[in-house]
Amino acid sequence: MRKSDAAAGAASATRSGLKVRLRPTMLSDLDFVQSVENDPANRPFITPWERVQHEGAIRIPDFRHFIAEAGEGWPSAGFVILQGCRNPHAAVELKRIVIQPKGLGYGRALVRLLAEMAFRDLGAHRFWLDVKESNARALALYRDEGFVEEGRLRDSVKTEGGWQSLVVMSMLRDEHAARVAAAAPVPEENP
Numbered sequence: 667m668r669k670s671d672a673a674a675g676a677a678s679a680t681r682s683g684l685k686v687r688l689r690p691t692m693l694s695d696l697d698f699v700q701s702v703e704n705d706p707a708n709r710p711f712i713t714p715w716e717r718v719q720h721e722g723a724i725r726i727p728d729f730r731h732f733i734a735e736a737g738e739g740w741p742s743a744g745f746v747i748l749q750g751c752r753n754p755h756a757a758v759e760l761k762r763i764v765i766q767p768k769g770l771g772y773g774r775a776l777v778r779l780l781a782e783m784a785f786r787d788l789g790a791h792r793f794w795l796d797v798k799e800s801n802a803r804a805l806a807l808y809r810d811e812g813f814v815e816e817g818r819l820r821d822s823v824k825t826e827g828g829w830q831s832l833v834v835m836s837m838l839r840d841e842h843a844a845r846v847a848a849a850a851p852v853p854e855e856n857p
């Protein structure tokens with residue numbers, strides 16, 4: 667992928683063998699985005715936005731708002747929002763990721779793709795996120811993909827079930843580079 671493609675927002679992951687790609691969200695996608703956000707399977711883990719917030723994230727350059735497409739025929743599978751793309755401290759936030767067909771590996775492929783985008787294309791020094799402490803699936807995924815837990819924002823989300831704490835996690839540029847290097851195939855020696 668050329669840098670200009672990434673700047674425009676197109677990206678795909680084939681390294682993992684899964685068909686997953688991102689394209690910039692259009693205003694006409696927002697019905698889909700809001701239906702995904704309000705799905706009872708996702709609501710416990712996110713705080714749905716007003717439509718106008720999504721419209722802002724599509725238009726404001728500090729954000730990248732993407733539709734995730736996955737599988738045969740590239741149907742829309744969910745959406746992703748990055749924030750801090752113009753952050754002066756090079757701290758890019760994975761603000762939101764929601765994938766509808768769960769447990770198929772799409773989330774992992776996208777987190778990997780987004781880390782590449784953050785460090786390679788957006789020049790991040792720090793790629794970070796927060797996640798509800800009750801979100802076992804996302805926590806396991808982020809830990810497994812190299813995010814380090816930094817601490818907890820205690821009782822920072824009010825839910826129907828009571829207060830929830832947020833786990834703050836991050837990956838730094840050097841840590842990401844080390845993971846990529848460790849995963850790279852070892853070149854065969856000449857006989």
Ligand SMILES: CC(C)(COP(=O)(O)OP(=O)(O)OC[C@H]1O[C@@H](n2cnc3c(N)ncnc32)[C@H](O)[C@@H]1OP(=O)(O)O)[C@@H](O)C(=O)NCCC(=O)NCCS
Pocket residue numbers: 707708711712762763764765766767768769770771772773774775796797798801802803804806807810
């Ligand atoms: C979190 C989410 C993005 C993950 O995407 P996904 O496609 O379902 O995840 P994957 O299939 O790639 O699974 C990734 C890993 O999650 C972990 N996982 C999956 N289901 C799990 C569960 N029920 N409990 C604990 N860990 C689980 C596993 O480690 C899995 O990897 P493995 O099966 O290869 O070992 C997706 O489930 C989702 O949209 N959830 C609702 C919204 C949400 O929580 N967003 C994140 C907010 S911070």
